[in-house]
Amino acid sequence: MTSTADAPRSPGRPRSIRADEAIIEATLDLLAEGSTIEALSIEAIATRAGVGKATIYRRWAGKDALLLDALRRLKGVMAQPAGHSVRDDLVLLVGAIGKNVDPRAAKIMPCLAPAVNRSADQFQLYQNIISPRRQLMREVLRRGIDEGVLRADIDVEVTMALLTGPMLIQRVLQWNPDLDEQSLPERVVDAVLAGIQAR
Amino acid sequence: MTSTADAPRSPGRPRSIRADEAIIEATLDLLAEGSTIEALSIEAIATRAGVGKATIYRRWAGKDALLLDALRRLKGVMAQPAGHSVRDDLVLLVGAIGKNVDPRAAKIMPCLAPAVNRSADQFQLYQNIISPRRQLMREVLRRGIDEGVLRADIDVEVTMALLTGPMLIQRVLQWNPDLDEQSLPERVVDAVLAGIQAR
DNA sequence: GCGTTACGAGTCTGACCCGTATCGTATTTC
DNA sequence: GAAATACGATACGGGTCAGACTCGTAACGC
Incomplete structure (x- = not known):
């Protein structure tokens, strides 16, 4: 995960926490609905989350990194x-x-x-x-x-x-x-x- | 499976048994080598088996049907x-x-x-x-x-x-x-x- | 030898996807 | 208000694949 570091202070618009959540949730939802890991596409996640693809790539390097975070969230x-x-x-x-x-x-x-x-x-x-x-x-x-x-x-x-x-x-x-x-x-x-x- | 029915008698060249075998074997080999089910493509199977794609489609309706037969062969x-x-x-x-x-x-x-x-x-x-x-x-x-x-x-x-x-x-x-x-x-x-x- | 069917190899169209880039807009700091 | 960064949307080139199709050739019954 990259966001919410101890950031000294950054100019510009801050990253949306709602987008973070929406992306993770969309990923878990799609998986739970029957998509297999590799059938899961960034495009599908972005659409489901109501988010641009760029917003995902701005946070994670790729599908693997995103999945790692999403699954971590799951263990409860x-x-x-x-x-x-x-x-x-x-x-x-x-x-x-x-x-x-x-x-x-x-x-x-x-x-x-x-x-x-x-x-x-x-x-x-x-x-x-x-x-x-x-x-x-x-x-x-x-x-x-x-x-x-x-x-x-x-x-x-x-x-x-x-x-x-x-x-x-x-x-x-x-x-x-x-x-x-x-x-x-x-x-x-x-x-x-x-x-x-x-x- | 379609082939080797009790076929009354058919004209033309008969289907190659070697192709049947090669396709099934290629499928199992690719799976065993780490390909997941859905990453498995008919094209890859055909190439691996040394067979034209049409030869596969002539026998099976699609990947699912082929997989069903291949896995059946596996149970031993x-x-x-x-x-x-x-x-x-x-x-x-x-x-x-x-x-x-x-x-x-x-x-x-x-x-x-x-x-x-x-x-x-x-x-x-x-x-x-x-x-x-x-x-x-x-x-x-x-x-x-x-x-x-x-x-x-x-x-x-x-x-x-x-x-x-x-x-x-x-x-x-x-x-x-x-x-x-x-x-x-x-x-x-x-x-x-x-x-x-x-x- | 002729009709029929299978063969391996390859082509073609239409999906779908990746990862990047570029829109116009929104939100933040200085 | 200016600079910076985020946003959703969309377009892009490059890639893989499904399936249907076309070759020229091979194997079978009659």
């Missing part, structure tokens, strides 16, 4: 576990997967899958977004171990994948159309807690 | 569980996730994530590929219940998501770069079997 606030019950905290965190504050996020996420694997930048962006969330879950699991609610010999990293994976493939890929998405967090957490082996 | 043979140990069968099935006979499949799969959510056709194609695999896993789980190895009260559908999800997000999204992909199937299966709750 992380869910905050209450800290009482380990199970309830896990249900909260699992339920928050792929469910950002911004409802457009759910539609946009699948589009990122290809980008994540092809561009190191996008991969880093993705990791930057999810690694603090992983950390949050890691802490809850560690707390569970400390409190004796969870076994001490579990593999925390694998457990995180166990909790996250089912939710993610369901939200991003609609992996199994017969699975009820709403009750899934609870059922996943309880299944992981209990295990499936007869005993 | 399903892993076949041995049927001795439920755990070993599950490890085999989980290990086979996203690991098709065709090595290009792993590179291509992430590209499909956006398509799956935007086109009903692509969604159906995806479900057609994975639902028999889900069925295979379902049968193993049911067998485990019958044999008393697994508890009778488990939710089979959720358990499948539990086993599949972690592997899929790791292979498709590189969700957690620190997770060792090779040992993951075993660790996932064992964790799901045992559960994580202290007891």
Whole structure:
């Protein structure tokens, strides 16, 4: 991002904040409506935002830079576990997967899958977004171990994948159309807690 | 697909099977090399296949139809569980996730994530590929219940998501770069079997 | 050999897009 | 009010691509 630096003082008309907002919003809207990342054109964004193309190029170097900013805007606030019950905290965190504050996020996420694997930048962006969330879950699991609610010999990293994976493939890929998405967090957490082996 | 119908008998030169193959192969190659679905152009495919554009349009109505056929070709043979140990069968099935006979499949799969959510056709194609695999896993789980190895009260559908999800997000999204992909199937299966709750 | 169809290669029109430049106008500082 | 910079709109050259088409040639049935 270039604008709103600590600017000593510049002459001339200042950049419109409304234009900034409109451009970002238009980008996210178009993505959420089904445009894929590369089908997204600056021209379409400008039209949608009611803005001249030059206004976009004045702020960002190109589509990639704009996308980076737009997606950053999307990640929103992380869910905050209450800290009482380990199970309830896990249900909260699992339920928050792929469910950002911004409802457009759910539609946009699948589009990122290809980008994540092809561009190191996008991969880093993705990791930057999810690694603090992983950390949050890691802490809850560690707390569970400390409190004796969870076994001490579990593999925390694998457990995180166990909790996250089912939710993610369901939200991003609609992996199994017969699975009820709403009750899934609870059922996943309880299944992981209990295990499936007869005993 | 249009060719190789039960054709009563047609005059003129028959369609070249080699061209059919070359076009499909070129399509898969280009996808595996990093082209996204929509960046893929008929022109590029024709050039890569050493084929005229008309030869492609003579067989398929457009890019979508061609892609549908190409991806169908990709799904390959399903892993076949041995049927001795439920755990070993599950490890085999989980290990086979996203690991098709065709090595290009792993590179291509992430590209499909956006398509799956935007086109009903692509969604159906995806479900057609994975639902028999889900069925295979379902049968193993049911067998485990019958044999008393697994508890009778488990939710089979959720358990499948539990086993599949972690592997899929790791292979498709590189969700957690620190997770060792090779040992993951075993660790996932064992964790799901045992559960994580202290007891 | 003749009609038919396919072949690879290439051409052509019409979209669409990028990134830059140039309008006339609006908003700011000095 | 003058200089500077922003604005939306639009035009531009350069590029890629879809699809339909045209070549001259090749392979088949009769």
